[in-house]
Amino acid sequence: MPHPPRPARPLPPASSEPAPAGGRRRPGTRAVRALLPVSLAVLCALGPTSPAAAGDWSYEEMATVRAAALSEDPLYVGPLHAGDLAEQDAQALRARLARADVPVYVVLIGRDAGLDDYVADLARHSDADGHFFVVGRDGETLHGLHSGTGGASDREEDPARLTAEAVNADRGLIGAPLDERLGRAVDLVERGGPTGAPGWASVLTAAASVLVGVLLCAGAWRLVLRWARRPVRVAPLTEEVVRTVDRAQQDEYRERLAERLTGCGQRVASHTSGPGQVGAALEAYDAAAKVLDAADDMSDLVGAHVLLDMCDAALDGGPPPPHCFFDPRHHGGTAHVRWRAPASFDSVRVLACRACRKEVRAHRTPAAVPDSSGARPLPYYAVPPEESVWAATGYGTLGSGLPGRVMQGGHRGKRRGV
Ligand SMILES: [Zn+2]
Numbered sequence: 001m002p003h004p005p006r007p008a009r010p011l012p013p014a015s016s017e018p019a020p021a022g023g024r025r026r027p028g029t030r031a032v033r034a035l036l037p038v039s040l041a042v043l044c045a046l047g048p049t050s051p052a053a054a055g056d057w058s059y060e061e062m063a064t065v066r067a068a069a070l071s072e073d074p075l076y077v078g079p080l081h082a083g084d085l086a087e088q089d090a091q092a093l094r095a096r097l098a099r100a101d102v103p104v105y106v107v108l109i110g111r112d113a114g115l116d117d118y119v120a121d122l123a124r125h126s127d128a129d130g131h132f133f134v135v136g137r138d139g140e141t142l143h144g145l146h147s148g149t150g151g152a153s154d155r156e157e158d159p160a161r162l163t164a165e166a167v168n169a170d171r172g173l174i175g176a177p178l179d180e181r182l183g184r185a186v187d188l189v190e191r192g193g194p195t196g197a198p199g200w201a202s203v204l205t206a207a208a209s210v211l212v213g214v215l216l217c218a219g220a221w222r223l224v225l226r227w228a229r230r231p232v233r234v235a236p237l238t239e240e241v242v243r244t245v246d247r248a249q250q251d252e253y254r255e256r257l258a259e260r261l262t263g264c265g266q267r268v269a270s271h272t273s274g275p276g277q278v279g280a281a282l283e284a285y286d287a288a289a290k291v292l293d294a295a296d297d298m299s300d301l302v303g304a305h306v307l308l309d310m311c312d313a314a315l316d317g318g319p320p321p322p323h324c325f326f327d328p329r330h331h332g333g334t335a336h337v338r339w340r341a342p343a344s345f346d347s348v349r350v351l352a353c354r355a356c357r358k359e360v361r362a363h364r365t366p367a368a369v370p371d372s373s374g375a376r377p378l379p380y381y382a383v384p385p386e387e388s389v390w391a392a393t394g395y396g397t398l399g400s401g402l403p404g405r406v407m408q409g410g411h412r413g414k415r416r417g418v
Contacts, residue, residue, distance in 0.1 A: 059117050059121050063124070064125045070122075070128070070132075071126075071128060073094070074094065074106065076108065078108050080108070080109070081178070084178055090179070102189055104133070104189060105130055105131070106132075106133045107122065107133070107134045108134075108135045108178075109136060115141075116143050119134040119143045123149065123160075129148060130147055131147075131189045132160060140181065141168055142182070142185055143164055144161050144163055144165075146158050149161075159189060163189050167188070246298070253301050254295065257308065264288070267315050268281050277314055278314075278315075280310075280314035280403075281314035284307050284311035287402070287404075287406040288308045288311060297373055298369060299371040299380045300390075300411065302390070302395065303389070303395065303411055307403055309321045309323070310403060322351055323351065324356055325381075325394045328369075328395045335351065335352070337352045337360050350398075368380060371390070373387075387412065389411040389412070390411065392405075393405065
């Protein structure tokens with residue numbers, strides 16, 4: 001991981017040629033350039049104090065020589081680094097390496113390319129088992145590998161490599177002296193690796209954690225959605241609850257009808273129109289009062305409702321109102337529609353409101369007033385006509401004379417003894 005060069009220290013030119021031993025490179029000095037290849041080759045072969053790089057030497061050859069030398073001294077300071085690492089700091093670092101819990105070897109050389117290959121060769125040629133670190137010409141960037149690491153795929157998890165990356169990425173070490181950076185590396189390898197330090201392993205671990213978190217959240221979200229979309233299990237109302245609700249609704253309906261009956265009676269009593277109108281209104285009023293007195297289910301209450309409508313219509317001097325066959329309480333533009341009752345082969349023409357006509361045309365049976373007088377509720381028109389005047393007359397929509405039939409024969413026929 002390249003870092004910008006430290007401004008305090010002038011860098012040598014980007015050449016693979018190292019500077020003269022013991023001093024900084026002086027570009028342009030032709031004599032030095034001419035002597036370098038010979039002197040470097042000799043110095044490399046001589047031992048720890050020789051430059052680590054020469055034009056004819058491959059990384060592997062350099063590593064072979066250097067690995068052998070490191071067995072004697074774990075720190076090699078090449079010529080380019082002589083000025084970067086004061087002698088006392090070098091001694092302190094050397095002492096630190098010597099007392100490290102794990103073997104650590106450090107090579108500072110005057111190269112600036114291929115250093116990962118070099119440290120790999122170095123580790124491979126070493127007889128010792130340990131962590132190898134190489135710092136190149138920039139004097140900052142660490143390249144590390146453990147001697148036990150084999151192939152390239154293993155290098156991704158190599159502790160020395162991860163340690164070097166951690167030190168290189170440590171913002172707290174920006175501008176720090178080289179001995180401090182190397183000391184930090186020794187500390188890390190002693191602890192078993194750059195735990196907690198930024199590095200690819202930690203970055204990958206963090207990314208994996210984030211991914212796992214995202215997957216967990218996605219899974220949880222899917223569970224929430226599945227829960228929200230689950231089939232709603234509606235507990236059926238018990239018959240008792242249904243009866244209670246029906247009874248409450250009927251009681252309220254009955255009260256409204258009773259109030260309306262009172263109003264109709266007052267209107268009839270005070271009416272001054274002709275005897276024909278008053279007679280029809282009075283008959284309808286009497287029939288409504290009779291039904292309301294004896295009503296014990298919704299179909300009877302609706303019958304009283306129809307009779308009161310007839311009473312009002314008679315008082316107003318108009319014809320009987322055109323009720324919907326299926327439920328006289330329906331509103332909205334009644335008209336005739338041909339309808340075939342369920343399980344019946346014959347069709348009949350009935351008056352129906354707009355909504356019920358729509359249902360009939362869609363081949364659905366409109367909801368009708370229920371008759372609860374029998375063992376089980378039925379649509380009122382399904383009750384035998386001799387047992388219900390409502391079924392017999394369709395609440396007056398199938399013929400005239402409903403009030404008279406109620407007054408003469410009652411609204412429930414023989415079954416109830418009315
Ligand atoms: Zn209707």
